[in-house]
Amino acid sequence: EADIYQTPRYLVIGTGKKITLECSQTMGHDKMYWYQQDPGMELHLIHYSYGVNSTEKGDLSSESTVSRIRTEHFPLTLESARPSHTSQYLCASSPGRGGDTQYFGPGTRLTVL
Amino acid sequence: GQQVMQIPQYQHVQEGEDFTTYCNSSTTLSNIQWYKQRPGGHPVFLIQLVKSGEVKKQKRLTFQFGEAKKNSSLHITATQTTDVGTYFCAGHNFNKFYFGSGTKLNVKP
Numbered sequence: 694e695a696d697i698y699q700t701p702r703y704l705v706i707g708t709g710k711k712i713t714l715e716c717s718q719t720m721g722h723d724k725m726y727w728y729q730q731d732p733g734m735e736l737h738l739i740h741y742s743y744g745v746n747s748t749e750k751g752d753l754s755s756e757s758t759v760s761r762i763r764t765e766h767f768p769l770t771l772e773s774a775r776p777s778h779t780s781q782y783l784c785a786s787s788p789g790r791g792g793d794t795q796y797f798g799p800g801t802r803l804t805v806l
Numbered sequence: 807g808q809q810v811m812q813i814p815q816y817q818h819v820q821e822g823e824d825f826t827t828y829c830n831s832s833t834t835l836s837n838i839q840w841y842k843q844r845p846g847g848h849p850v851f852l853i854q855l856v857k858s859g860e861v862k863k864q865k866r867l868t869f870q871f872g873e874a875k876k877n878s879s880l881h882i883t884a885t886q887t888t889d890v891g892t893y894f895c896a897g898h899n900f901n902k903f904y905f906g907s908g909t910k911l912n913v914k915p
Contacts, residue, residue, distance in 0.1 A: 734907075795841075796851070797849050800848050
């Protein structure tokens with residue numbers, strides 16, 4: 694089982710609040726990803742990183758931002774949350790060399806009131 | 807652009823029946839992976855296929871990669887209630903992943 698952690702697991706906040714979703718992995722993986730997923734629906738890639746100081750936007754337009762200052766840490770920030778941001782956010786990592794299996798964290802379920 | 811289509815979207819089966827989900831890519835893939843997500847959980851890696859025409863088995867699960875490396879299938883023989891969940895394929899090409907939309911499997915006991 695992979696060592697990738699997300700906090701918080703659940704978050705309920707009001708509109709307009711700034712929030713940061715944390716994601717950490719202890720496997721030394723180069724690649725990290727953020728996905729947005731509504732319950733039972735498909736995964737939408739919103740951000741990814743192939744290493745420190747490298748970040749890219751994914752296929753789904755998102756008002757969030759990410760940073761990758763350390764290999765193990767890939768936080769996602771929403772400057773001003775809105776009800777349309779209500780969803781589950783999944784973080785994943787992969788070794789970045791051969792295989793490229795993605796290991797997913799448990800997710801953060803975000804509700805914006 | 808690159809797209810990975812997956813069908814069917816939903817499948818309801820009686821326990822003991824077989825189940826198949828199909829994945830098709832618009833372009834050739836370097837490899838394809840399959841993941842399973844239990845209700846309320848997160849996707850978990852099942853297997854990776856790399857070679858053209860490759861077939862791999864995991865107990866009651868059989869995975870195939872097409873000769874042209876553009877399509878793949880997952881077949882479950884004699885489904886059990888523990889098979890319930892959403893199965894995603896993920897095509898890999900040019901250093902990017904493309905997840906299919908998933909097939910949600912429900913198994914009635």
